[in-house]
Amino acid sequence: MSFLACLLRVTALAPRVRHLSLLVFALSAPALHAATPATVFDDIKARATPDELYRLLFALPKGGDLHHHGGGAVPMEFVVDYYTNPARNRGQKYYIRTSVVPTADAGAAALPDVLYHVVREGAWKTFSPSIRAQWKPVTDLTSAEKAAWISSLKLDQPGEARDEFFEKTWWRLGPIFGDIELAPELLVENMKTFGREGVRYLEMQTIPAGYTDRDGRPIPADEVYRIFRERLAQPDALATGVTVRFQIVIIRFLPRAEEAIRGAFAFIDAHRDLFVGVNMAGREDNGKGQAARFTSVFREMQAKYPRIPLAIHAGESDEANANIRDTLLLGADRIGHGVNILKDPATYLLLRNNRYLVEINLVSNRLLEYVTDPAQHPFPVLLRTGVPVCLNTDDRGMWDSNFTDEYFTAVKNYNLSWAETISLARASLVHSFLDEATKARLLADYDKAVAAYEARFLTPEWRTAAAAVTPVVSNYGKKAFNLTAPVNLGDLR
Ligand SMILES: [Zn+2]
Structure with missing residues (x-):
């Protein structure tokens, strides 16, 4: 029976009941006609099972993974397969x-x-x-x-x-991520897994001077550039739909870090189509790597080269300190983690309604115990008080997780609205270090994908649409979110 027929039948009843039914109709009619992507998303959050929400977030178009370490980002089953399968490692x-x-x-x-x-x-x-x-x-x-x-x-x-x-874990990764024959293959395999989740951009941290051949002989960085460039232009890499650029990462507490920074600027300046920025990483409780140590060398580089953007780890610590402020003083465009930002109120105020983006890594921060209680994470405060933020996977191979897990964590813990959810991926692309033409193309592509997603999934029939999605589930997601879908990220190889 149609809604109208039902209403006509009800209105034939006693006047009091009729009045009541008209009141119900008046109250419910606007809601019936107001199913927008935002209201459907709220309905999903209220009623979806964990598996349903996971499917819908797996299918969600994602932007860029801006905080992404080459070796740590690959599922560890892939790593072990490369070491033990001669067909993969070419007989090594x-x-x-x-x-x-x-x-x-x-x-x-x-x-x-x-x-x-x-x-x-x-x-x-x-x-x-x-x-x-x-x-x-x-x-x-x-x-x-x-x-x-x-x-x-x-x-x-x-x-x-x-x-x-x-x-320990980094030692165990061994030589394959510096092996010039194997590292580009692992990257393309990982692009396939990210592509399946709707990720369209990776800005991977690597060290071009750190690659060797199978006998351990160093490969000139120019040659590393050429090999990666050619591999990324192959049809299987292009078919992933994932664009890749590299940042050069400096291990900040090493004695010759200044020299590495000078080398990174020179190399990026000569290879700007593929290498787009400088990063600095390494545990921040090692006092030898404090941001303030590098002020003069960054000033020196900024006097020498046309602009090279900086995304630098800062604020990945338990205690309050001035590391984020000192990192902004180096000229940083983006802050990696920023976990302790709210403990430095003056710097937090500086970030509000400004152009610096904080790269958020929810799963990483939880597993490394920088944030043990989700209520203590600065992410929702930053998101809702005008600090640009995006979600990232950091070292998802070591977390045994994927990008969908970051979204699931964010939506569940912080009750993200639909507008907030899509703002994260947009921010990642807007604040990427891509050239303007490629950035514009990826943003247009993302907006189109969001429109298609809304039409397919954010309708009153979302439950049926979700059932048609087969997600690739991680072990982390399965455990943390009580998912019943099979675990198969590591089986994709
Ligand atoms: Zn990192």
């Missing part, structure tokens, strides 16, 4: 450390005491016999050892947080 052999026994041998001091540290066969052969005995070929691991290895590459066990991450 690797050894992995399966015991850590103190030895007085020369050379032992140069190695970190880290289980599941992987090296090339050539490097392993240079070790003394007693050190060599602590390693075995990666292809000889038992299935239990292999599972422990994969787990060791992720923060997936109770008690694992920033010490594990900064001091």
Whole structure:
């Protein structure tokens, strides 16, 4: 029966009931006619199951992942597959450390005491016999050892947080992300997974001077540029729909960081079509890497080269400090993390209604325990008080998560409106370091994708539309959000 027929029948009843029904009609009619993307999104937040919300957010068009570390961003199952599958690694052999026994041998001091540290066969052969005995070929691991290895590459066990991450996990990644044959392949595989989630831009942090050939010989950075450029122009890379640019990342606490900054500016200036900005990373509780150390070298670079944008990690710490302010003084355009920003009120006020963007990393901040209670995260305050923000994955391979998890966390914890949700991706593209023409193209493409999404998913029939989406679910998402969909991010390779 149509709504009108029903109403006519009701109005034939007693006058009191009729008045009541007319009142109900008067109240409900505007709502019936006012189903906008914003109201449907509110309805979804109120009524969707976790699986339904996840499907809808997986299908959501996303913008750029601006805070994205090359090695840490790849699903760790892909990493292990590259090490153990000769078809993937082109016949290279690797050894992995399966015991850590103190030895007085020369050379032992140069190695970190880290289980599941992987090296090339050539490097392993240079070790003394007693050190060599602590390693075995990666292809000889038992299935239990292999599972422990994969787990060791992720923060997936109770008690694992920033010490594990900064001091161990990075060692375990081993040489493949600096291998000029394999790193571009891993990037394209990762672009495919990001593309499936609707991500359209990656601004990856890397070190062009850090690549080697399979024998460990350094590759000139110009050659690294040429190889990545050619790989990204291949049909399978283009088919991902994901545009890639690189930032050069400086490890801030190293003794020669100033020299690395000078090299980064010179290199970017000569390769601006692919390399677009400078970053600085490294744990901020290491006092040797404080932003103020670099003021003079950035001034020197700014006197020498036409503008090169800066996105710098700052405020990824528990305590209040002046690191974000000092980082803005270096000339930073974007702040990576900014977790402690609200503890520095003057700098927070400076960011409001200004042009600096804060790159938010919700899953990272939780797993590294910079923010243990979502209510303490500055993200919603920044979002709602005029500080540009976007969502990012940081090292999602180590979190065992994906981009959808960032959106799910944000929508669930902070009750994002539809306008707020789409503002995040827009901000990521607006504040990207892309050239203006490419930026305009990606923004137009994003707006078109949002319109198509609204037409397909943000209607009163959203539940039916959601059922047709098959998301790629991460282990993090499955655990954190109680999802029942199969876990298959690591199986995509
Ligand atoms: Zn980072």
